Amino acid sequence: MLDMQQKIKIFKALGNETRFKIFKNVFTGGYACSIDKKKPQDDIIAQATCVTTIAEHFSFSLPTISRHLKELKDANIIKMTKKSNKIYIKPNPTIIKDLADCFADLVDNYNDTMFQFDNT
Amino acid sequence: MLDMQQKIKIFKALGNETRFKIFKNVFTGGYACSIDKKKPQDDIIAQATCVTTIAEHFSFSLPTISRHLKELKDANIIKMTKKSNKIYIKPNPTIIKDLADCFADLVDNYNDTMFQFDNT
DNA sequence: TTGTTGTTTAGCTATTATGCTAAATTGATA
DNA sequence: TATCAATTTAGCATAATAGCTAAACAACAA
Numbered sequence: 001m002l003d004m005q006q007k008i009k010i011f012k013a014l015g016n017e018t019r020f021k022i023f024k025n026v027f028t029g030g031y032a033c034s035i036d037k038k039k040p041q042d043d044i045i046a047q048a049t050c051v052t053t054i055a056e057h058f059s060f061s062l063p064t065i066s067r068h069l070k071e072l073k074d075a076n077i078i079k080m081t082k083k084s085n086k087i088y089i090k091p092n093p094t095i096i097k098d099l100a101d102c103f104a105d106l107v108d109n110y111n112d113t114m115f116q117f118d119n120t
Numbered sequence: 121m122l123d124m125q126q127k128i129k130i131f132k133a134l135g136n137e138t139r140f141k142i143f144k145n146v147f148t149g150g151y152a153c154s155i156d157k158k159k160p161q162d163d164i165i166a167q168a169t170c171v172t173t174i175a176e177h178f179s180f181s182l183p184t185i186s187r188h189l190k191e192l193k194d195a196n197i198i199k200m201t202k203k204s205n206k207i208y209i210k211p212n213p214t215i216i217k218d219l220a221d222c223f224a225d226l227v228d229n230y231n232d233t234m235f236q237f238d239n240t
Numbered sequence: 241t242t243g244t245t246g247t248t249t250a251g252c253t254a255t256t257a258t259g260c261t262a263a264a265t266t267g268a269t270a
Numbered sequence: 271t272a273t274c275a276a277t278t279t280a281g282c283a284t285a286a287t288a289g290c291t292a293a294a295c296a297a298c299a300a
Contacts, residue, residue, distance in 0.1 A: 004140065012135030016258085020128050027226055051277060064259060066278060085267040085276050093230050100223030106147055107217045136288085171247060184289060186248060205246055205297040 001098045006076070010099060013075035019068045022054060026078055027091045031057065050086045121218045126196070130219060133195035139188045142174055146198055147211045151177065170206045 002010075014020050025031050031049035055065040069089065072078045079090045122130075134140050145151050151169035175185040189209065192198045196215050201208045 004137075004144075008135055008137055008140050011131045011140070015128055015132030015135040017124075017128055018258090020124065020131070024124075027230055052275085060258090061260065062276085063261085063278070067258085070278085082266095082277095087277070091230065093227050096223050097227045100220050100227060103216050103220030103223065107213050107220060110147055110211065110213050138288090172245085180288090181290060182246085183248070183291085187288080190248085202247095202296095207247070 002095070002102060007099070007102070009075045010077060010095070013071050013077055016068070018058060018060065018065075019072055021057075022065075022068060023072060023077055023091075025054075025057070026089055027093075027096070031089075049089050051089070054089065122215070122222060127219070127222070129195045130197060130215070133191050133197055136188070138178060138180065138185075139192055141177075142185075142188060143192060143197055143211075145174075145177070146192075146209055147213075147216070151209075169209050171209070174209065 014023060026049065031053055051066055051069060052062065054069065055062045058065060069078065069080065073080050076092055076095045079092050081088045081090070134143060146169065151173055171186055171189060172182065174189065175182045178185060189198065189200065193200050196212055199210045199212050201210070
């Protein structure tokens with residue numbers, strides 16, 4: 001699935017408050033692109049959002065948000081699709097699923113083999 | 121369960137190669153404390169490991185590893201128990217379980233409500 | 241008491257991360 | 271073509287991170 005370096009990249013990306021908030025909102029649909037709200041049915045990625053819209057939710061500058069988004073993209077947490085002169089941002093649920101599975105496996109494996117631990 | 125700041129702390133802690141390796145090995149039993157190997161049955165936390173033993177697996181200095189362990193402890197990822205003049209390190213599986221659950225929920229919620237996404 | 245082992249703290253340096261503004265780029269539109 | 275809107279790149283300042291060595295501390299052993 002995910003190799004160690006990929007995992008570390010994901011953790012690094014999510015270990016920053018601004019990026020974590022972006023991640024959470026992108027995933028839970030917390031953002032809506034103002035333009036798309038007017039004509040959702042016209043657009044195949046109507047539920048996606050764009051860079052400027054996300055930046056509006058923060059007090060940081062647009063370039064700063066842009067760079068945070070790049071990091072989330074490089075960690076494969078979000079997907080960015082250019083359409084005309086805008087970039088639509090979507091979550092990448094498969095990678096988060098992989099991460100959840102990897103943690104769950106770790107815990108399962110731990111419970112199976114290390115039951116003799118005293119975890120007080 | 122975990123609030124946002126706790127999650128960010130966990131991600132920050134795991135977003136470093138050395139700490140990630142320590143975390144992985146502590147969880148999977150990759151370390152064994154040399155002293156305890158001689159008399160495992162005598163010790164209630166025989167499967168645990170200690171600071172010096174972990175440091176032996178890295179080319180970094182002992183103080184450096186000590187500080188990494190402190191960060192993992194502060195993020196609640198590991199538990200450190202002092203016994204005589206040694207500190208035993210154990211994983212904290214509950215927090216990792218919480219994290220796995222939180223990711224899994226995110227994905228489930230995403231799949232339920234955002235099925236109209238085109239995730240190509 | 242003196243020494244030994246295990247660990248942390250202090251203080252330093254180098255690198256990385258995070259913010260900014262200004263300028264560049266890209267695509268759409270008048 | 272000129273302009274506008276959306277985004278990124280460049281260059282800079284500051285803060286945080288991660289490494290080191292030396293020194294301190296804590297518990298045990300001789």
